[in-house]
Amino acid sequence: MDASGQYSTDIRAEALTLSRGGRIVADGLSLAADPGGAVLLTGRNGAGKTTLLRALSGLLRPEAGTVTFSGAPARQAGPMVTAWLGHADGLKPGETVREAVDFAAALHGRDLVAADSALEALAIDALDERPCGRLSRGQSRRVALARVLLSGRPVWLLDEPAGPLDAAGRDLLAQSVASHRAQGGVVIAATHQPLDWPGAQVMEIGA
Numbered sequence: 001m002d003a004s005g006q007y008s009t010d011i012r013a014e015a016l017t018l019s020r021g022g023r024i025v026a027d028g029l030s031l032a033a034d035p036g037g038a039v040l041l042t043g044r045n046g047a048g049k050t051t052l053l054r055a056l057s058g059l060l061r062p063e064a065g066t067v068t069f070s071g072a073p074a075r076q077a078g079p080m081v082t083a084w085l086g087h088a089d090g091l092k093p094g095e096t097v098r099e100a101v102d103f104a105a106a107l108h109g110r111d112l113v114a115a116d117s118a119l120e121a122l123a124i125d126a127l128d129e130r131p132c133g134r135l136s137r138g139q140s141r142r143v144a145l146a147r148v149l150l151s152g153r154p155v156w157l158l159d160e161p162a163g164p165l166d167a168a169g170r171d172l173l174a175q176s177v178a179s180h181r182a183q184g185g186v187v188i189a190a191t192h193q194p195l196d197w198p199g200a201q202v203m204e205i206g207a
């Protein structure tokens with residue numbers, strides 16, 4: 001983020017061949033997003049959406065092709081510029097919502113005002129004393145998303161972010177994504193649900 005509070009990282013993936021367990025699951029995939037961009041990855045179960053997200057993050061090495069963030073290879077830059085939301089929310093059952101969110105804020109050098117804002121952005125401020133192990137699936141997803149908001153990372157990679165969210169939760173997610181993009185952030189999400197993110201590219205995997 002620069003002095004004016006804007007992100008400026010772009011992502012380029014070119015001619016990717018991806019394999020899982022020794023089997024090619026996707027071939028010839030390319031994708032690009034400039035600051036402020038969003039890409040929705042769609043496609044049937046097993047098409048390779050999660051695999052592509054992992055390759056974009058730098059966690060999975062492509063068999064062929066390249067992923068770069070503003071020109072830097074993903075395996076080098078990915079851990080610094082991406083925030084990852086997987087299928088699992090990764091919350092500790094005994095930790096309260098407040099503890100989970102405050103920890104994320106501290107980890108990313110954010111203050112408690114930012115933590116409060118993230119709780120409010122996902123409308124989970126009233127749940128702050130509840131242990132994460134006693135949340136509903138949608139409430140738990142909201143906490144995981146609040147932690148993404150606190151990451152301060154320019155590129156969000158979200159795997160089924162709206163899976164268990166209700167309509168109000170999907171609206172809050174859309175608003176959070178819109179504010180991130182307005183700051184020059186990039187959001188790439190795999191989804192089975194139609195998500196109303198204005199101007200997002202839709203890329204069908206395995207078509």
Ligand SMILES: Nc1ncnc2c1ncn2[C@@H]1O[C@H](COP(=O)(O)OP(=O)(O)OP(=O)(O)O)[C@@H](O)[C@H]1O
Binds near residue numbers: 052
């Ligand atoms: N750890 C693994 N080892 C071997 N094969 C795997 C592994 N994980 C996934 N696969 C295979 O890779 C292919 C792509 O899986 P991936 O999870 O990327 O699909 P997806 O499009 O995200 O699916 P879904 O919509 O069900 O989440 C599938 O055929 C899957 O069986």
